[in-house]
Amino acid sequence: MTNTNNKILLEVTGLYTSFFTGEEIIPAVNDVTFTVNAGEVFGLVGESGSGKTVTAHSIMRLVHPPGRIVSGRIVFEGTDLLTLTDKQMEEVRGNRIGMVFQEPMTALNPVLRIGEQVGEAIEIHGTRGRGAVKKRTLELLKQVGFDEPEKKYIQYPHQLSGGQRQRVLMAMAISCDPSLIIADEPTTALDVATESQILGLIRGLVDTLGMSMIFITHDLTIMKSMGQAVGLMYAGRMVERNHVEDFFKEPLHPYGRGLLESIFGFSSDTKRLKAIPGSVPKLSELPSGCKFHPRCPFVMDVCRGEEPAMKEVRKDQWVRCYLY
Amino acid sequence: MGSLLSVLDLKKHYEVRRSVFSVAKETIRAVDGVSLELEAGRTLGVVGESGSGKSTLARCVLLLERPDAGEVVFDGVNLLTAGREEMNRLRRQMQIIFQDPYSSLNPRMKIADIIAEPLKFHNITKGRANVSAKVGEILRSVGLDEDSLGKYPHEMSGGQRQRVAIGRALATKPALIIADEPVSSLDVSIQAQIVNLFLDIREKSNISMIFVSHDLNIVRFLSDRILVLYRGKVVETGGRDEVFLNPLHPYTRMLIKASKGEFALRQEAPADGEWEGCSYYENCEDKGEHCRGQVPQLTGGNDHKVACFMSK
Numbered sequence: 271m272t273n274t275n276n277k278i279l280l281e282v283t284g285l286y287t288s289f290f291t292g293e294e295i296i297p298a299v300n301d302v303t304f305t306v307n308a309g310e311v312f313g314l315v316g317e318s319g320s321g322k323t324v325t326a327h328s329i330m331r332l333v334h335p336p337g338r339i340v341s342g343r344i345v346f347e348g349t350d351l352l353t354l355t356d357k358q359m360e361e362v363r364g365n366r367i368g369m370v371f372q373e374p375m376t377a378l379n380p381v382l383r384i385g386e387q388v389g390e391a392i393e394i395h396g397t398r399g400r401g402a403v404k405k406r407t408l409e410l411l412k413q414v415g416f417d418e419p420e421k422k423y424i425q426y427p428h429q430l431s432g433g434q435r436q437r438v439l440m441a442m443a444i445s446c447d448p449s450l451i452i453a454d455e456p457t458t459a460l461d462v463a464t465e466s467q468i469l470g471l472i473r474g475l476v477d478t479l480g481m482s483m484i485f486i487t488h489d490l491t492i493m494k495s496m497g498q499a500v501g502l503m504y505a506g507r508m509v510e511r512n513h514v515e516d517f518f519k520e521p522l523h524p525y526g527r528g529l530l531e532s533i534f535g536f537s538s539d540t541k542r543l544k545a546i547p548g549s550v551p552k553l554s555e556l557p558s559g560c561k562f563h564p565r566c567p568f569v570m571d572v573c574r575g576e577e578p579a580m581k582e583v584r585k586d587q588w589v590r591c592y593l594y
Numbered sequence: 595m596g597s598l599l600s601v602l603d604l605k606k607h608y609e610v611r612r613s614v615f616s617v618a619k620e621t622i623r624a625v626d627g628v629s630l631e632l633e634a635g636r637t638l639g640v641v642g643e644s645g646s647g648k649s650t651l652a653r654c655v656l657l658l659e660r661p662d663a664g665e666v667v668f669d670g671v672n673l674l675t676a677g678r679e680e681m682n683r684l685r686r687q688m689q690i691i692f693q694d695p696y697s698s699l700n701p702r703m704k705i706a707d708i709i710a711e712p713l714k715f716h717n718i719t720k721g722r723a724n725v726s727a728k729v730g731e732i733l734r735s736v737g738l739d740e741d742s743l744g745k746y747p748h749e750m751s752g753g754q755r756q757r758v759a760i761g762r763a764l765a766t767k768p769a770l771i772i773a774d775e776p777v778s779s780l781d782v783s784i785q786a787q788i789v790n791l792f793l794d795i796r797e798k799s800n801i802s803m804i805f806v807s808h809d810l811n812i813v814r815f816l817s818d819r820i821l822v823l824y825r826g827k828v829v830e831t832g833g834r835d836e837v838f839l840n841p842l843h844p845y846t847r848m849l850i851k852a853s854k855g856e857f858a859l860r861q862e863a864p865a866d867g868e869w870e871g872c873s874y875y876e877n878c879e880d881k882g883e884h885c886r887g888q889v890p891q892l893t894g895g896n897d898h899k900v901a902c903f904m905s906k
Contacts, residue, residue: 317781461643462808462849463877466857473857488782494855532786533811542793543815545786549751565783 279449279482280306280329285342287328290335296553298324298337300506303580306450311476311483311497313514315490317550320503322486326452329484330369331359347449365395368443370436372455377439378427384411385423388441395446410441415471433464437471444475451476454486469496490533494518499586502526505551505561508580511588522589524566560591568593597667598769598802599632599655604664606647606654624650625661626826634769637796637803639817639834641810641849647826648806652774655804656688657681669769686716689763693775695755699747705758706743709733712765728765736761737791753784760791772804777812785812792816810853814838822846825873832898842900844880872903880904 287299299321306312314322327333329344331351344351351362363369371377379387388407397403404423411419414437427435436456443451453472457465469492476483485496493500493514500517502510502525510523521527528546548565551557557564563573572592580588606625612618625647632638642648653659655666657673666673668684676684692698699708709729713719719728733742736757747755756776763771773792777785789812795801796816805816813820820837822830822845830843841847851857871886872878878885882904890901 317783461645462852463643463845466848466852469857490782491853491855495857529783532783543786543790545790546783547787549753549784550781 277308278305279308279310279347280484281343281345282325282329283343283345285325285328285344286340287324287333287337287342288340289337294554297506297556298553299328301580302342302503302506302508304501304508304511306482306484306499308449308482309476309480310499311473311485313493313497313500314484314486314503315488315493315500316503317488319505319550319553321506322488322503323454324506325503326369326454326484326486330363330367330452364391364448365446366448366450368446368448368451370439370443370451370453370456372458375427375432375435378435380427382426383423384425384427384430384438388438388445391442391445406445407441410445411438413444413475414438414441415467431464432460433468436460436468440468440471440475444479444481447479448481450482450484452484452486455488456485457492458487458489465492472496490529502529505556506553507561507590509562509590511580511586513586516587522583522587522594523562523591524568524593525562528565528567596633597631598634598669599630600665600667601628601630601655602665602667604628604651604654604666605662606650606659607662623647623826625654627664628823628826628828630821630828630831632770632802632804634802635800636818637805637816638819638821639813640804640806640821640823641808641813642823643808645825646823648808648823649774650826651823652690652772652804652806656690656772658690686718686766687769689766689768689771691756691759691763691771691773691776694779695752695759696747698759699755699762701747703746704743705733705738705745705747705750708747708758709761709765712762716766718766732761732765735764735795737787751784752780753787756780756788757791760788760795764795768801770802770804772806774806775808776805778807778809789815810849822849827873828892828899828901829874830898830900830902831892832894836898840898842894842898842905843874843902844878844904845874848877848879872901 283303285299285302289296289298302325304312314325316322324333328339333339339352347366351359354362385407388410389403392403392406397406408419408423411422416422416437430438457468460468473496487493497514500512500514501508502523504525510521510526512522517526521530531544532546546565551561559575559577560573563569566573570592578590578592580590581594582588583594604625605627608622608624609619610622612620628651630638640648640651650659654661668688671680671684706729709732710725713725713728719725730740738754738757742750777788780788796803805813807813814834817834820832820834821828822843824845830837830846837846838850841850871888872890875881875885885903890903892899892901894900
């Protein structure tokens with residue numbers, strides 16, 4: 271269900287981010303290009319080390335030394351974030367872009383009551399006056415699904431379950447009406463029942479508040495009912511950008527096909543799984559050409575030479591592969 | 595075929611302090627009256643989320659953790675009353691594979707020595723040449739080549755390390771293998787390789803397995819029977835197809851939905867407080883009045899049992 275009139279909210283073009291350790295340069299993000307439309311959930315999926323989190327940190331300009339954004343453009347609401355001063359960037363973070371992390375316990379201050387933490391986030395971004403801040407805080411807690419927000423207001427983080435803590439983080443992330451939320455594996459630390467509830471909450475909030483979201487996950491299964499567009503990453507590259515529906519019906523990149531076949535719920539074979547041979551290459555020891563070629567069942571001579579570029583196969587469906 | 599393993603009313607409770615500063619104790623019922631049967635050559639899948647007691651159950655069955663109450667009968671012997679010598683003899687027959695192959699392999703030992711250790715310890719193979727021939731054979735059976743022999747665990751990938759752990763477990767030719775989340779720490783594209791390896795092993799030998807996982811899709815692939823744990827209790831058990839095609843407990847239904855990538859668009863947070871009754875009450879979509887007050891017992895035929903007041 272992609273609306274062709276969608277306004278582009280975020281446009282990442284040719285992003286390169288590397289880590290410069292003493293001995294070597296590790297190219298964590300390599301030529302990543304994608305767009306996020308207003309009101310859309312964009313799923314950034316890939317295995318560990320594929321570059322999803324570094325991509326997100328690059329957008330927030332939270333890449334710390336020895337990491338550095340080498341080149342690219344990150345145009346958000348018409349402004350290239352890479353041209354902003356640190357102070358201007360701070361305004362964008364929190365005000366226009368909110369973030370939710372994987373580990374809710376470490377993201378909350380253990381000695382502050384829930385109400386104080388959410389209130390602090392509201393105050394930093396402009397709301398003044400004790401009464402107004404409290405009113406807004408309770409409103410937010412209600413919005414993220416707490417039936418008795420007054421009770422949660424006076425509790426400490428350790429008194430909350432993992433799922434409840436993640437709700438509090440969501441409340442803080444949406445407190446200043448950002449237009450984009452970046453959620454980095456927000457449910458990975460939770461068990462299945464709680465995960466299902468939090469995903470439902472996130473989906474509902476994005477819809478009702480009309481926000482956009484970059485949803486980072488290693489779990490393809492989740493993505494199926496989470497968003498509209500998906501970007502598949504492998505070894506620091508984006509290898510496919512597709513509509514969620516099309517991706518699950520017929521992924522373009524052989525890596526995407528292999529992943530879906532090897533995931534238990536999607537495999538067409540019920541007796542045995544089609545595994546992708548070999549293992550994920552280290553970023554410091556990448557193969558030549560297409561980074562997936564040593565594991566690819568369709569490998570051709572050309573794949574070992576120059577690395578393929580992203581190619582638009584159909585409207586908004588891109589793939590980095592010589593088969594197309 | 596008779597049972598290789600039968601577990602009867604197994605319990606393991608832990609006492610913990612409510613907080614660092616308090617003296618009040620709280621009892622965690624990690625495993626709370628679990629019974630199960632496993633026939634020779636069969637695989638039982640144990641599913642449940644973190645904290646459901648599945649790992650404690652696995653450890654108690656092997657007596658790596660001493661249960662508080664209950665019986666574990668393996669090959670006709672009650673392990674809880676077995677003597678040291680008999681236990682040593684039986685240990686050879688029961689092996690465990692852990693989630694994280696990095697912490698379960700000795701980092702200072704080469705792969706060849708890791709595999710050879712159980713062979714020597716249990717006096718299975720004698721003589722240097724015999725041991726090294728056997729080690730090579732085991733490595734090949736788990737899909738590793740001779741190059742791996744001289745390597746240390748840190749020189750291998752996660753998938754290769756798990757292959758070594760599986761090889762070490764197979765070395766003693768056990769009758770039972772318990773695998774506790776053996777693929778959860780691996781990359782998605784590697785998980786399928788290891789699952790296929792388990793399928794191969796099962797095809798080639800008459801080994802029995804207990805496969806513990808939070809991932810229903812994997813369990814479905816590997817198991818003949820399923821046991822669903824929730825907060826230390828069995829809420830549903832039965833043949834694989836019975837459980838997957840006709841799930842009777844709301845918790846099982848939720849797990850199956852989640853495994854297909856569907857989730858409930860529910861927003862209410864679970865209620866607080868403690869009470870007697872069904873432990874799934876607060877998350878349940880089908881709860882009735884009597885679910886709070888009484889604890890449901892496991893009922894039904896041998897093929898399919900459920901602990902739920904609302905199921906039929």
